[in-house]
Amino acid sequence: MVFDSLAGAVGNTPLVRLRSLEPGGVEIHAKLEWFNPGGSVKDRAGLQIIRESVEKLRGRTLIDSTSGNTGIAYAWIGAALRVPVALVMPENVSEARKRIVRAFGAQVIYSDPLETSDGAIRLARQLVREQPDRWFYADQYSNEANPRAHELGTAREIWDQTGGRVTHAVVGIGTGGTIMGVGRGLRARNRRVQIVAVEPAEALHGLEGLKHMPSSIVPAIYKESELDRKLSIPTDAGWDMAERLARDEGLFAGHSAGAAAFGAQLVAREIAERGETGVVVTLFPDRADRYIAPA
Amino acid sequence: MPITVKIPAPLRSLTANQSEVAVENAATVQDALEELSRKYPGLKDRLLDEKGALRRYVNLFRNDEDIRHGRGLATSLAEGDKLTIVPAIAGGC
Structure with a gap:
C-alpha cells in the first residue's frame, strides 16, 4: 500500500x-x-481534529492539554501535515513521552503534576485566554x-x-x-x-x-x-x-x-x-x- | 516545625480540599502516613496496599527525592521537610 x-x-x-x-x-x-x-x-481523534482545524488556524499554533497519547498523535500528525503544535502536559508524564513529542518538533509546556490532567486543561485554557492570537485551542475534551x-x-x-x-x-x-x-x-x-x-x-x-x-x-x-x-x-x-x-x-x-x-x-x-x-x-x-x- | 505534606487533586476530597497539610510528629514517612490517616481517614488506604506497601501507581517524594530510590517508607524525615504525593501517571487522556 x-x-x-x-x-x-x-x-x-x-x-x-x-x-x-x-x-x-x-x-x-x-x-x-x-x-x-x-x-x-489517539491517532484517530488527533487526525480528525487537525483536519477539521486546518482552515481555522490562521497562522496560530494548535495547542491542547494531554497526558501523552494525544500529544504524540498531534505531534507526529502535525509534523506530517505541517501544522505547528504545542502541548500542555502534567510534568509527571513519562520521560519517554516527553522525548517522543519533542522529536516531532512539538512545543511542550508543563503543568503542575499534583493537579493531574485537569491542571493541564486549566493551564491550556488560561494560555489561550491570554493570547488568543497565538494559540488555536484544539480542545479534545470539547471538540x-x-x-x-x-x-x-x-x-x-x-x-x-x-x-x-x-x-x-x-x-x-x-x-x-x-x-x-x-x-x-x-x-x-x-x-x-x-x-x-x-x-x-x-x-x-x-x-x-x-x-x-x-x-x-x-x-x-x-x-x-x-x-x-x-x-x-x-x-x-x-x-x-x-x-x-x-x-x-x-x-x-x-x-x-x-x-x-x-x-x-x-x-x-x-x-x-x-x-x-x-x-x-x-x-x-x-x-x-x-x-x-x-x- | 512541622513537616508539610502536599496532596494531589484526586485525594483532596479526603483533606477538606486542602492542597497542603501539616504533620507534627513524624520521624519517618511511615509515621507521617499514620498521622495523616488519623487526621484524614481513608488517606492511607489510597496510598498503601493491603500488605502496607506503597501502591505501584503512587510516588512519594521527600523534598525532591523519590523514597523508592532510598529507604522507602522507612525514609527519615526532619523538621521542615516537604513530603509530596504524586500520582505515578499523568491520568486523563
Missing part, C-alpha cells in the same frame, strides 16, 4: 479474538489500536471531531470486521470520544448494540489514559445518557489482566487495555450465565511498551 503521507495509515486496525478470556458461547474480540502509526487510538473520528472510522470497522454480529462494545473512558463515537456508529447500524463504559474505580488510580469522571472535569463531548452501563474497574484488576494478556495471548497491552479486557470478560460472563450468546468487542488503546521507564 502506498500513502500520500503517513496520516493515510491511521485506522483499519486489526480485530483479534481473545479465546483465553471467553466463557462458553460468547466471543470476545479486541481492536488493537497500537497498530496506528503513532502507537495509540466533536474527536467522537466523529470513531463514529466514521472505528465503529464502521468493528461492524465490518464482525460482519454485523457485534452485540456489546466495552470501551474505556478518557475524553469519552472513543465510546461516544463507537456507540453512535454502532447504534446507527443496530439499535440493540449495548454500549458499556469502563472507568477507574478510584480517583487516584494507575490506569493511564482513563478518567475517573466523578472526581474530574467532565468533558463536554461525554454524554453519560448515551451509555447503557458503566463498569468501575480497580487499578490492580487492570494491571493483572494486562499481564495475563501478554502471557496467554501474546498481547503486550497497556494498563487501560487490561481494564477494558477485564470489563469485556465481566460482560461476556454475564451473557453466558444467562444462557445467551453474544459478540463482545473491546478496544486496546495502546501497548505496554509506552509505560516502560528507561533504565
Whole structure:
C-alpha cells in the first residue's frame, strides 16, 4: 500500500479474538489500536481534529492539554501535515513521552503534576485566554471531531470486521470520544448494540489514559445518557489482566487495555450465565511498551 | 516545625480540599502516613496496599527525592521537610 503521507495509515486496525478470556458461547474480540502509526487510538481523534482545524488556524499554533497519547498523535500528525503544535502536559508524564513529542518538533509546556490532567486543561485554557492570537485551542475534551473520528472510522470497522454480529462494545473512558463515537456508529447500524463504559474505580488510580469522571472535569463531548452501563474497574484488576494478556495471548497491552479486557470478560460472563450468546468487542488503546521507564 | 505534606487533586476530597497539610510528629514517612490517616481517614488506604506497601501507581517524594530510590517508607524525615504525593501517571487522556 502506498500513502500520500503517513496520516493515510491511521485506522483499519486489526480485530483479534481473545479465546483465553471467553466463557462458553460468547466471543470476545479486541481492536488493537497500537497498530496506528503513532502507537495509540489517539491517532484517530488527533487526525480528525487537525483536519477539521486546518482552515481555522490562521497562522496560530494548535495547542491542547494531554497526558501523552494525544500529544504524540498531534505531534507526529502535525509534523506530517505541517501544522505547528504545542502541548500542555502534567510534568509527571513519562520521560519517554516527553522525548517522543519533542522529536516531532512539538512545543511542550508543563503543568503542575499534583493537579493531574485537569491542571493541564486549566493551564491550556488560561494560555489561550491570554493570547488568543497565538494559540488555536484544539480542545479534545470539547471538540466533536474527536467522537466523529470513531463514529466514521472505528465503529464502521468493528461492524465490518464482525460482519454485523457485534452485540456489546466495552470501551474505556478518557475524553469519552472513543465510546461516544463507537456507540453512535454502532447504534446507527443496530439499535440493540449495548454500549458499556469502563472507568477507574478510584480517583487516584494507575490506569493511564482513563478518567475517573466523578472526581474530574467532565468533558463536554461525554454524554453519560448515551451509555447503557458503566463498569468501575480497580487499578490492580487492570494491571493483572494486562499481564495475563501478554502471557496467554501474546498481547503486550497497556494498563487501560487490561481494564477494558477485564470489563469485556465481566460482560461476556454475564451473557453466558444467562444462557445467551453474544459478540463482545473491546478496544486496546495502546501497548505496554509506552509505560516502560528507561533504565 | 512541622513537616508539610502536599496532596494531589484526586485525594483532596479526603483533606477538606486542602492542597497542603501539616504533620507534627513524624520521624519517618511511615509515621507521617499514620498521622495523616488519623487526621484524614481513608488517606492511607489510597496510598498503601493491603500488605502496607506503597501502591505501584503512587510516588512519594521527600523534598525532591523519590523514597523508592532510598529507604522507602522507612525514609527519615526532619523538621521542615516537604513530603509530596504524586500520582505515578499523568491520568486523563
